[in-house]
Amino acid sequence: MDRISLSDPPTPEAAPARGGVPTSAAAPALRTRGLSRRLGGFSLRDVSLTVPVGAVYGLLGPNGAGKTTTLRLVMGLLRPDAGEVEVAGIDGLRHGAEARGKVGYVPERPALPDWMTVGRAMRHHAVFYPGWDAAYAAELARRLGVDPARRVRQLSKGETARLALLLALAHRPPVLLLDEPTDGLDAVARRTLTELLLEYVSDSGASVLVSSHLVHELERFADWVGVMDGGRLVAETPLERFRGSIKRLRVAAGATAEGSLPFHLLSREPRGREEVWAVRGWEPAMADALAARGVELREVVDLDLEDCYVELIRGDARKEAAHAG
Amino acid sequence: MLAELIRAEWDRRAVGVLLMLGVFLAIPLRYAAALSDGLSDDELQAAQRFAWMVLMAVVAAAAVWGAQVWAPERKGRWGYTLSLPVGRVRLFALRYAAGLAWLALVVAALAAASYTVAATAQLPRFVYAYPGSFTAWVAAESWLAYTASFVLAARWEQPGRAALLVLLALFVLPRVAGGALGSWAWASATSPLSPFGLVSEVTLLLGR
Numbered sequence A: 001m002d003r004i005s006l007s008d009p010p011t012p013e014a015a016p017a018r019g020g021v022p023t024s025a026a027a028p029a030l031r032t033r034g035l036s037r038r039l040g041g042f043s044l045r046d047v048s049l050t051v052p053v054g055a056v057y058g059l060l061g062p063n064g065a066g067k068t069t070t071l072r073l074v075m076g077l078l079r080p081d082a083g084e085v086e087v088a089g090i091d092g093l094r095h096g097a098e099a100r101g102k103v104g105y106v107p108e109r110p111a112l113p114d115w116m117t118v119g120r121a122m123r124h125h126a127v128f129y130p131g132w133d134a135a136y137a138a139e140l141a142r143r144l145g146v147d148p149a150r151r152v153r154q155l156s157k158g159e160t161a162r163l164a165l166l167l168a169l170a171h172r173p174p175v176l177l178l179d180e181p182t183d184g185l186d187a188v189a190r191r192t193l194t195e196l197l198l199e200y201v202s203d204s205g206a207s208v209l210v211s212s213h214l215v216h217e218l219e220r221f222a223d224w225v226g227v228m229d230g231g232r233l234v235a236e237t238p239l240e241r242f243r244g245s246i247k248r249l250r251v252a253a254g255a256t257a258e259g260s261l262p263f264h265l266l267s268r269e270p271r272g273r274e275e276v277w278a279v280r281g282w283e284p285a286m287a288d289a290l291a292a293r294g295v296e297l298r299e300v301v302d303l304d305l306e307d308c309y310v311e312l313i314r315g316d317a318r319k320e321a322a323h324a325g
Numbered sequence B: 001m002l003a004e005l006i007r008a009e010w011d012r013r014a015v016g017v018l019l020m021l022g023v024f025l026a027i028p029l030r031y032a033a034a035l036s037d038g039l040s041d042d043e044l045q046a047a048q049r050f051a052w053m054v055l056m057a058v059v060a061a062a063a064v065w066g067a068q069v070w071a072p073e074r075k076g077r078w079g080y081t082l083s084l085p086v087g088r089v090r091l092f093a094l095r096y097a098a099g100l101a102w103l104a105l106v107v108a109a110l111a112a113a114s115y116t117v118a119a120t121a122q123l124p125r126f127v128y129a130y131p132g133s134f135t136a137w138v139a140a141e142s143w144l145a146y147t148a149s150f151v152l153a154a155r156w157e158q159p160g161r162a163a164l165l166v167l168l169a170l171f172v173l174p175r176v177a178g179g180a181l182g183s184w185a186w187a188s189a190t191s192p193l194s195p196f197g198l199v200s201e202v203t204l205l206l207g208r
Helices: A067-074 A096-101 A118-126 A134-144 A157-169 A187-204 A215-221 A239-245 A286-292 A305-324 B002-036 B041-068 B071-075 B088-120 B131-155 B159-180 B195-207
Strands: A030-039 A042-047 A056-060 A082-087 A103-106 A175-179 A207-212 A224-229 A232-238 A246-252 A264-271 A274-280 A297-302
Touching: A030 A067, A042 A067, A056 A067, A056 A215, A067 A082, A067 A175, A067 A207, A082 A096, A096 A103, A103 A157, A118 A134, A118 A157, A118 B002, A134 A157, A134 A187, A157 A175, A157 A187, A175 A187, A187 A215, A207 A215, A215 A305, A224 A239, A224 A305, A232 A239, A232 A305, A239 A246, A239 A305, A246 A305, A264 A305, A274 A305, A286 A297, B002 B041, B002 B088, B041 B088, B041 B131, B041 B159, B088 B131, B131 B159
Parallel strands: A042 A232, A056 A207, A056 A224, A103 A175, A175 A207
Antiparallel strands: A030 A042, A030 A082, A224 A232, A246 A274, A246 A297, A264 A274
């Protein structure tokens, strides 16, 4: 995997504790190694990601990047052609049922038993989970405004998403796997779901792997980020480090060739008598190295998460195109 | 877990189960009533053909029943059911058993009605009742239709095609084969070339 260059990468196990719950120094909450799967014309290639215990890990990527396929492989909904999955220290391929018992999963399109009432669906779901907390489920139903008497098929998209989150949380799993949980919801519903999720994570110390293409939303609560593109994981790092490592540089026109630069040049665009470079792996000390190469650095611009993400994806697309050419 | 899945099947199929229960209870009783009215040979044969046709329809319903089991899962790309903490083989077996339980109830209703009629109806001379073989025929055929559709629908994107293939295998192929051998057209579906026909023949032989 072409990871972001980190001079001092933190170990995944060293994620910050949440809500006073100590983090484990043993197995990560979730780990994949070399996960690969071919699906028609799409290939997921060698995805190795690690969700530290207690982390909220945002999996970013454009549509068709492989986020949903990765989550479906982790949940055992698809069999990988190659690779390994480990959930809460359990081999997800050999002991899939046990591993799934540790996970609260919200699929991209929750298709719950739609002939049941909400209350009946909750009781049905509870049978499969020994740790089901009926009182907590009732409380969640009340707070999420999900009426137990209504039929599942009568619920709106937002209500279905809320019910799916309820079912995922009420057995109090140590790991949450959420596939675009707020996609298509209005701002109020998104906020409600996010707050509830954060509250659960804060109270329980659970770890979360959440996929989304809503970068601003993830920025609010993720502390780790993985970026997928074209079936590959192209970056994985703590959010702050990700944000700090990608910068936009304003330099005088006519600068040096890419190969001799001390960082990875994602893109360069001429702007009048200047060029704007998007760079990865930037460190302040590199300003001197640039000056030694005769590059006149005029400004280093900090980027927000969305800009970092966009620059990384563009840079990756440029690299892929260069390889293809 | 099985009890819950049986209950979930009931929630989903209550109307179908009640309808089939009604049909299976009614056919033998109606047949007995017709016999007691004193039918001509032609009328008797027509009544028999009607009974077989209805029973074949019920078998077709069993095929559709099996094919529909996985319809909600397909709709949701298996995202709900397969994410449950149950092994795939066990889940498959549980769902199969839950659907079969209700089918068994329907066949049991048919058996009860058939035996009741055989024990109480005044049959004309040279007319004999075979409630055991009759029940075995329907049970075997329904079970086969349900099982084949259930298995095929788990693999195929189009469950309707699974049901159609099963019905072709159960009804049309034996009929074509039976026709080639000169059997009665309407009875060829029950020829020994079909699985249920075989069961029926064996049961008849054992009953003699």
